[in-house]
Amino acid sequence: MNLLDKNDALSLARLRDVLIRLEDTIIFALIERAQFKLNAYTYQPDVYDYDDGYKGSFLGYFLHEMEKVHSRVRRYTSPDEYPFTQPLPTPILPALDFPPTLHPNSINVNVAIMERYLQDIVPKICPAGDDLNYGSSATRDVECLQALSKRIHYGKFIAEAKFMDPTQQATYIRLIQAKDREGIMALLTNRTVEAALLRRLRRKAMIYGHDITEGGDIVLDQETQDKKISPDVVVDLYERFVIPLTKEVEVDYLLQRLNNWDGPVTIKTS
Numbered sequence: 001m002n003l004l005d006k007n008d009a010l011s012l013a014r015l016r017d018v019l020i021r022l023e024d025t026i027i028f029a030l031i032e033r034a035q036f037k038l039n040a041y042t043y044q045p046d047v048y049d050y051d052d053g054y055k056g057s058f059l060g061y062f063l064h065e066m067e068k069v070h071s072r073v074r075r076y077t078s079p080d081e082y083p084f085t086q087p088l089p090t091p092i093l094p095a096l097d098f099p100p101t102l103h104p105n106s107i108n109v110n111v112a113i114m115e116r117y118l119q120d121i122v123p124k125i126c127p128a129g130d131d132l133n134y135g136s137s138a139t140r141d142v143e144c145l146q147a148l149s150k151r152i153h154y155g156k157f158i159a160e161a162k163f164m165d166p167t168q169q170a171t172y173i174r175l176i177q178a179k180d181r182e183g184i185m186a187l188l189t190n191r192t193v194e195a196a197l198l199r200r201l202r203r204k205a206m207i208y209g210h211d212i213t214e215g216g217d218i219v220l221d222q223e224t225q226d227k228k229i230s231p232d233v234v235v236d237l238y239e240r241f242v243i244p245l246t247k248e249v250e251v252d253y254l255l256q257r258l259n260n261w262d263g264p265v266t267i268k269t270s
């Protein structure tokens with residue numbers, strides 16, 4: 001996906017390909033985190049003293065330090081990147097000239113992502129207990145959180161692509177003007193895509209969660225599988241968290257889509 005090319009960035013098929021690729025990123029990030037025990041100290045506030053007077057958890061401290069460095073190299077000027085922490089420094093690299101693909105908005109659901117990740121995901125993928133690997137746990141947590149955040153905020157691009165569909169735009173405008181959240185949710189929901197995604201996800205988690213012999217055969221060993229990642233947990237994570245939150249982002253984005261909008265433009269029917 002080339003976000004510097006507006007047509008590419010608003011192709012629904014291309015956007016869905018990005019979400020498929022992010023399935024791999026997310027599954028492997030979860031497998032990496034699941035190597036370590038829960039390590040609750042990573043998430044408890046004020047366990048350590050921090051050099052800059054920071055008050056919070058070790059994960060929160062590490063995440064903010066990481067996001068400050070990434071901000072310096074302009075990560076968060078990209079329309080598909082959203083930080084968890086503030087304040088962040090200005091970039092040292094000059095801004096890239098991204099086309100105005102998304103309608104201006106301030107939607108950031110990372111607080112909800114962090115909450116669900118800590119309460120609902122880490123306890124399900126990691127063995128209980130403490131193996132002292134707090135640094136390793138936090139680095140894997142950041143990988144998981146950044147991948148989940150990117151995937152869920154892609155809902156903005158998906159929503160924009162649906163809004164720019166000439167066969168749908170008038171209906172979206174009517175529902176947005178009526179502030180009809182349920183109507184918008186129903187119109188943007190695609191059960192066929194969701195069902196295919198969950199079937200594919202289960203297969204991927206099953207295959208990625210197994211070892212492959214030198215001869216290229218999958219070692220179907222339940223113990224290995226459970227140690228790496230449970231396909232049920234991955235499917236449940238998407239069904240109850242990733243997909244619903246992506247759709248909430250789509251609805252939130254569409255509800256503000258008509259703000260300061262100069263009306264229907266000539267739509268390229270490519």
Ligand SMILES: C=C(O[C@@H]1C=C(C(=O)O)C=C[C@H]1O)C(=O)O
Nearest residue numbers: 016158188189190193194243246
């Ligand atoms: C992302 C889309 O919008 C919705 C959300 C989906 C998801 O989060 O996987 C899948 C289908 C739709 O219900 C899409 O239409 O592809």
